[in-house]
Amino acid sequence: MAPAGLSPSSEAGASPPARSRTISISGFDLQSLKSGSEIQAAFRVLNQEEDRVNAELSQLLARHSLIESQLRHLSTSVPQLQGVQHEAEKLSALISTTAQLAQGVSSKVKQLDLAKNRVSECQQRVNDLIDLKLCSDGVQSALQDEDYEQAAAHLHRFLAMDEALLKLTASEMQDEGGAMHDASRLDQALKTLHQAEKTVAEVVALKFDEAVQAEDLASIERFFKIFPLINLHDMGLEKFTVYLREKCDRQSERILAEFAQKRALKSKVSRVRDALYKSSSTGHQDKIEAKELDHVLSEMVLLQARSEMYYKFIRKRVTTDVEVSSDDETTKKTKLGAMEKLIVSSGLCHGIQLLLSDYILLEDYFMSQNIQKAMSSDAISPSDGLTSAMLDDVFFLVKKCVQRAVSSQNVDGVCAVVNNACGILEQDLCGLLQGQLRMGIPSGYMDQAYNVIQTSLQQGKLHANDTEKQRLAFLTALNNADCARDYVSRLSKSLNQDISNMVYNRSQHDKDKVDNCLTGFIASSDKLKSVLDMGIQQLRQTVVKPRIKPWIESFVCHDIDENLFSEYEANDPFIQTFILNLDGLLGSFKKSLTEQNYDELVAILTTEVTLQLEKVVLKSKFSRLGGLQFDREVRSLVSFLTSITTWSIRDKFTRLTLMGTVLNLETVGEMTDVWDSSWKLTQTEIKQVLGLRTDFKPEDIKRLRL
Amino acid sequence: MATMEDYKYLFKVVLVGNAGVGKTCLVRRFTQGMFPPGQGATIGVDFMIKTVEVEGEKIKLQIWDTAGQERFRSITQSYYRSAHALILVYDVSNQPTFDVCPEWLREIEEYASPKVLKVLVGNKIDRDDREIPTEVGEEFSNRHGMYFLETSAKGSENVERLFSDIAHELLQQSKNREIPSYDANSQQILQTGAGHTSSLNQRCCPRS
Numbered sequence: 001m002a003p004a005g006l007s008p009s010s011e012a013g014a015s016p017p018a019r020s021r022t023i024s025i026s027g028f029d030l031q032s033l034k035s036g037s038e039i040q041a042a043f044r045v046l047n048q049e050e051d052r053v054n055a056e057l058s059q060l061l062a063r064h065s066l067i068e069s070q071l072r073h074l075s076t077s078v079p080q081l082q083g084v085q086h087e088a089e090k091l092s093a094l095i096s097t098t099a100q101l102a103q104g105v106s107s108k109v110k111q112l113d114l115a116k117n118r119v120s121e122c123q124q125r126v127n128d129l130i131d132l133k134l135c136s137d138g139v140q141s142a143l144q145d146e147d148y149e150q151a152a153a154h155l156h157r158f159l160a161m162d163e164a165l166l167k168l169t170a171s172e173m174q175d176e177g178g179a180m181h182d183a184s185r186l187d188q189a190l191k192t193l194h195q196a197e198k199t200v201a202e203v204v205a206l207k208f209d210e211a212v213q214a215e216d217l218a219s220i221e222r223f224f225k226i227f228p229l230i231n232l233h234d235m236g237l238e239k240f241t242v243y244l245r246e247k248c249d250r251q252s253e254r255i256l257a258e259f260a261q262k263r264a265l266k267s268k269v270s271r272v273r274d275a276l277y278k279s280s281s282t283g284h285q286d287k288i289e290a291k292e293l294d295h296v297l298s299e300m301v302l303l304q305a306r307s308e309m310y311y312k313f314i315r316k317r318v319t320t321d322v323e324v325s326s327d328d329e330t331t332k333k334t335k336l337g338a339m340e341k342l343i344v345s346s347g348l349c350h351g352i353q354l355l356l357s358d359y360i361l362l363e364d365y366f367m368s369q370n371i372q373k374a375m376s377s378d379a380i381s382p383s384d385g386l387t388s389a390m391l392d393d394v395f396f397l398v399k400k401c402v403q404r405a406v407s408s409q410n411v412d413g414v415c416a417v418v419n420n421a422c423g424i425l426e427q428d429l430c431g432l433l434q435g436q437l438r439m440g441i442p443s444g445y446m447d448q449a450y451n452v453i454q455t456s457l458q459q460g461k462l463h464a465n466d467t468e469k470q471r472l473a474f475l476t477a478l479n480n481a482d483c484a485r486d487y488v489s490r491l492s493k494s495l496n497q498d499i500s501n502m503v504y505n506r507s508q509h510d511k512d513k514v515d516n517c518l519t520g521f522i523a524s525s526d527k528l529k530s531v532l533d534m535g536i537q538q539l540r541q542t543v544v545k546p547r548i549k550p551w552i553e554s555f556v557c558h559d560i561d562e563n564l565f566s567e568y569e570a571n572d573p574f575i576q577t578f579i580l581n582l583d584g585l586l587g588s589f590k591k592s593l594t595e596q597n598y599d600e601l602v603a604i605l606t607t608e609v610t611l612q613l614e615k616v617v618l619k620s621k622f623s624r625l626g627g628l629q630f631d632r633e634v635r636s637l638v639s640f641l642t643s644i645t646t647w648s649i650r651d652k653f654t655r656l657t658l659m660g661t662v663l664n665l666e667t668v669g670e671m672t673d674v675w676d677s678s679w680k681l682t683q684t685e686i687k688q689v690l691g692l693r694t695d696f697k698p699e700d701i702k703r704l705r706l
Numbered sequence: 707m708a709t710m711e712d713y714k715y716l717f718k719v720v721l722v723g724n725a726g727v728g729k730t731c732l733v734r735r736f737t738q739g740m741f742p743p744g745q746g747a748t749i750g751v752d753f754m755i756k757t758v759e760v761e762g763e764k765i766k767l768q769i770w771d772t773a774g775q776e777r778f779r780s781i782t783q784s785y786y787r788s789a790h791a792l793i794l795v796y797d798v799s800n801q802p803t804f805d806v807c808p809e810w811l812r813e814i815e816e817y818a819s820p821k822v823l824k825v826l827v828g829n830k831i832d833r834d835d836r837e838i839p840t841e842v843g844e845e846f847s848n849r850h851g852m853y854f855l856e857t858s859a860k861g862s863e864n865v866e867r868l869f870s871d872i873a874h875e876l877l878q879q880s881k882n883r884e885i886p887s888y889d890a891n892s893q894q895i896l897q898t899g900a901g902h903t904s905s906l907n908q909r910c911c912p913r914s
Contacts, residue, residue: 341746344746344749350777353749353750353777353778354777356780356781357777357778357779357780357781358780360780360781360784361780364780364784411750412749412750412751412778412781413781415750415751415781415784416780416781416784417784419784419785419787419788420784422787422788423784423787423788426787427787509753512753512755513751513753516753516755516768520788523788
């Protein structure tokens with residue numbers, strides 16, 4: 001292509017001067033061509049340019065002939081194209097004619113189709129008319145033959161007809177003047193059929209009821225199938241479900257009656273009632289044995305579980321059907337409510353409620369009698385460990401009974417049995433333990449001899465005397481109460497699990513109901529705790545308090561000089577013996593108490609020690625060294641008690657420790673330095689303690705302000 | 707857990723009395739503020755919770771509405787023992803429902819705690835065919851150491867008062883430690899007679 005800057009005029013004009021001018025434009029400023037080599041270079045460039053232009057020109061010339069031949073060719077095609085246009089116009093005309101023709105044909109076809117439809121409608125009407133006649137004749141003869149299926153089939157055919165159309169036909173026939181006779185016959189047939197429809201409906205309903213009465217299953221099915229044929233779907237379903245429900249009620253009533261009879265339920269219930277209400281007055285003749293009831297109780301539970309399963313089935317089916325229906329929410333609710341009402345008012349439900357009532361009574365009796373037995377046959381044998389076997393029996397029975405109730409799947413049943421179980425635990429078990437604890441623990445100085453006796457008993461060498469028996473009975477009851485609380489908590493946990501599985505698919509309301517009944521176990525546990533507390537108080541009053549008193553009273557006067565102080569250091573006058581005594585007392589109980597009860601004992605002992613020690617301190621006199629001595633004594637007491645228990649007893653010693661601090665002061669004035677508002681000693685008490693120091697002046701103490 | 711619940715005291719209230727005297731309606735009126743017409747017979751035991759405030763204390767009333775029909779007797783009897791209050795309801799327009807009250811009392815005495823708060827309620831005072839005059843009911847309740855009130859679940863007369871009076875009375879008893887009641891906040895239960903408190907077993911029955 002042309003180099004940049006080459007103007008078009010340079011191509012048009014080929015004259016040298018013009019060229020030279022152009023050359024200057026294209027970068028070759030002739031004036032600037034100073035040297036020969038520059039001119040040479042410019043020349044070379046120009047030569048190349050010329051060659052290129054020449055080549056271009058010859059190329060154009062070479063194409064000249066081709067273009068010309070093409071032009072020639074075009075000029076020959078022109079006449080041909082004129083021909084094509086002509087043909088195209090002809091074709092277009094042809095197509096429009098064809099279209100018109102096709103439209104004509106199609107409209108005719110449409111007309112034909114219409115005619116055909118009318119013909120077939122007409123045929124249908126004719127058929128209907130013929131069938132109407134057949135049906136009306138057929139239904140009558142079928143009814144006469146009591147062939148209700150046939151009659152229903154005829155009616156079904158009739159009901160599929162468009163009755164309005166038939167009537168229209170009749171009136172048209174009349175309008176046309178002719179066949180007056182035919183028209184009235186048609187009316188007659190319609191009348192007959194309507195009559196027959198009514199008759200069949202009545203008869204079928206009647207026959208169905210008769211079949212139900214006779215429990216003729218084949219006939220029930222036979223007539224049930226007829227209802228939909230005569231467009232009485234709902235009536236048929238209604239009748240059939242009522243039949244099923246009644247059958248279910250009847251059968252269940254029969255089953256329950258048979259069960260009650262075979263298991264002599266009535267007599268069992270009345271014997272149990274007698275035993276419960278008249279046991280005190282009429283003695284024990286004919287008293288029913290609890291174990292007689294075990295089997296029948298399981299069966300009663302099974303019957304309940306079966307009925308629950310049936311309700312569950314019905315509920316599930318109906319709920320699914322109602323949910324997929326197109327009803328609005330309120331209608332659905334009403335329908336489900338109606339279902340619940342049906343279930344609740346059913347004979348089965350009623351029968352099961354009666355059974356449940358008996359079950360709860362018998363289960364309560366079974367549970368309480370067996371527990372009574374377990375409790376009364378409980379012999380306290382020292383080799384059995386800390387608690388008695390009775391306790392395991394009691395909780396095994398409670399668990400067994402509640403679990404049995406759970407397997408009934410009946411929420412009210414479970415609630416009632418749980419309530420009764422809690423009642424038995426609170427009244428019978430707590431009553432027993434309370435009674436045993438009320439007997440008290442012998443206050444004799446048994447602890448020294450105790451271990452010896454214990455060993456001898458285990459080896460069977462010695463008969464426990466009454467005191468020892470009483471002591472053991474008391475401690476076992478105390479342990480039983482502690483252990484029972486643990487059992488209650490475990491029982492409640494495990495039942496919680498069982499019950500939550502049972503109510504998994506139930507309403508929130510049912511779940512709340514059972515949950516609230518289960519809180520009864522908390523009350524049982526609390527009742528046990530109060531029994532336990534009562535026992536611990538007994539222990540405090542009869543064992544701890546009287547034993548500690550003389551030991552504490554040997555607290556020596558602490559108004560000591562240096563000599564006495566060093567002598568005391570070598571030869572302790574009080575605390576060592578005191579600790580030894582406490583250790584001996586606690587040691588005698590350690591093996592016969594549960595861990596928790598032992599801790600409780602240490603706690604009441606600690607409380608008692610601190611209370612009595614405080615009293616005795618306030619009666620004593622202290623020198624500066626005596627204060628130091630006391631501080632040491634409190635420390636060793638705290639470290640001893642800390643070493644034997646799992647919890648911190650330090651807070652029980654707060655006041656004594658503070659008293660030690662006060663007694664250990666150099667001067668009264670120091671008091672303001674050590675005191676802070678968290679002190680558990682009042683100002684009066686502090687002054688009282690300061691007053692115990694023989695070397696503090698009363699006026700200094702009086703002046704003290706904190 | 708109980709500590710998370712918004713109440714300080716929990717009392718169990720059990721309603722008893724013949725079928726159809728309006729126990730369920732009383733409970734519904736109180737707990738839901740409505741009077742459901744055409745209420746069907748209660749099956750077994752129904753259960754409702756309502757928290758009321760008395761003297762600034764939140765009190766949770768656990769209301770057990772028992773079925774009046776005979777065949778549910780062994781279910782309903784199981785609720786007597788742990789009840790703090792028992793409401794014996796009769797219908798003022800139905801003499802027989804009042805006449806059986808001594809029988810109900812016998813049952814209460816047999817199964818309930820001797821310390822239970824007993825309340826006699828004559829319901830349906832909205833009706834004009836009254837058969838039992840107020841004085842007769844009152845006299846009966848006095849004779850048996852019962853609290854007495856006449857109500858109308860339909861007209862909601864005295865319904866609120868019935869339950870709040872019960873809550874009030876139980877709170878007083880509980881403060882005087884005459885009856886055990888759950889104290890949810892401090893996890894303590896006030897003990898019968900014992901006069902000291904003991905901590906609620908936390909391992910047992912978490913009230914979730």
